[in-house]
Amino acid sequence: MxxxxxxxxxxxxxxxxxxxxELPVLHEVALEIYPREMVALVGSNGAGKTSLLRALSRLLPCSGSIVFNRRELIGATPDQAFDLGLVQVPEGRQLFDRMSVQDNVLMGSYRRRDQAAIRRDLDKIYTIFPRLAERRRQLAGSMSGGEQQMCAMARALMAxxxxxxxxxxxxGLAPVVVEQLMDVLAAIQRDGVTVLLVEQDVQLALSCADRxxxxxxxxxxxxxxxxTLIDDPSVQQAYLGL
Ligand SMILES: Nc1ncnc2c1ncn2[C@@H]1O[C@H](COP(=O)(O)OP(=O)(O)O)[C@@H](O)[C@H]1O
Ligand SMILES: [Mg+2]
Structure with missing residues (x-):
């Protein structure tokens, strides 16, 4: 890009x-994401990546400034951030195992009111993830890890x-499954959604992202x-085993 x-x-x-x-975990973080970019946020386990996402989603109190679509989100509620289109696919998927795939996917649209648009989006999402369409009545907890990740991504798209x-x-997913999911993410980005990819797998994230x-x-x-980051010797030494 x-x-x-x-x-x-x-x-x-x-x-x-x-x-x-009393435990500080994020220190004066600054970052920018431009429309339609795919940006990677990488780092080892415990670096603070999930905490940063939780702060952006207003689930973790923080100080500083978060301007999203020209609005200051410090002081906003999680629902307000979500309604503006700031949506997470959480670590560990966080599905309702004993609910069907479709009911999990529809959870993403629970704050929307336009039933016709919801229906259209659901149909579109089933064309993106045909596997979920086949399994829409199955319990989410009975699917494979990759299918559960698809379900979590589909739920986010419904928002x-x-x-x-x-x-x-x-x-925890096999490389071939990760490759399929990355292709879907690239298609989602091409469709106009901006993506923040948070990964311990530094090589994977940097090989797919713009910045x-x-x-x-x-x-x-x-x-x-x-x-540039992939070629940076200090990044290579710390994260890429080179
Ligand atoms: N709910 C919590 N309560 C206390 N400390 C936490 C909590 N969640 C995460 N931490 C700590 O915050 C730091 C950053 O964790 P996290 O944001 O999960 O990192 P990452 O997502 O990069 O692995 C770690 O030291 C972790 O132990
Ligand atoms: Mg994390």
Whole structure:
């Protein structure tokens, strides 16, 4: 993707700090995401990636600034952020195992009222994920890990996301399944959704994204075009085993 600097960012985070009780976990984080980009947020387990997503979704109190679509979200509720199109596919999928695939998928549209549009979106999502269409009546908990990840992504799409934040999509899945899911994410991006890909698998995320941010101990320590980061010797040494 061409240099995004001439456009207004969709998301601009500044001086974001947060913690759990007395324990600080995020330190003055700054990042920007431009419309229709795929941005990778990578780092080791415990770096603070999920905490940052929770802060953006307003689930974790924080200080600083989160401007999304020109609105300041500090002070907004999780529902308000969600209604603006800031939607997470959470780490570990978080499905209702004893509910059907379709009921899980429809959870994504629970705040929408336009039944005709919901129906259209559901049909479209079943063309993106034919496997889910076949299994719509099956219990979500009885599906494979890859199918459950599809279900979590489909649920997020039912919320009509503007920025879809996908947390550890690849964790525990076979490479061939991850490849299929990455193809779907690329199609979702081409369809106009901006994507924040959060991954411990640094190689995978940087090889798919336009730009990347590397997080260590609650701070952004590297950022830039994904290709530049992959070639950066300090990133290679720390994360790519080179
Ligand atoms: N609910 C919580 N209560 C207290 N500490 C937490 C909680 N969740 C995460 N942490 C701590 O915050 C830090 C960052 O964790 P996390 O955001 O989950 O990192 P990542 O997603 O990069 O693996 C870790 O030290 C973790 O132990
Ligand atoms: Mg995490």
């Amino acid at each position: 061409s240099s995004p600097t001439h456009r207004l960012p969709l998301l601009k985070v500044d001086q974001l700090s947060a913690g759990y009780g 009509a996301p503007v920025l879809m934040m996908v947390d550890e999509m690849s964790l 990347g941010y590397v997080m260590e101990a609650g701070r952004i320590v590297h950022s830039g075009p994904a290709k």
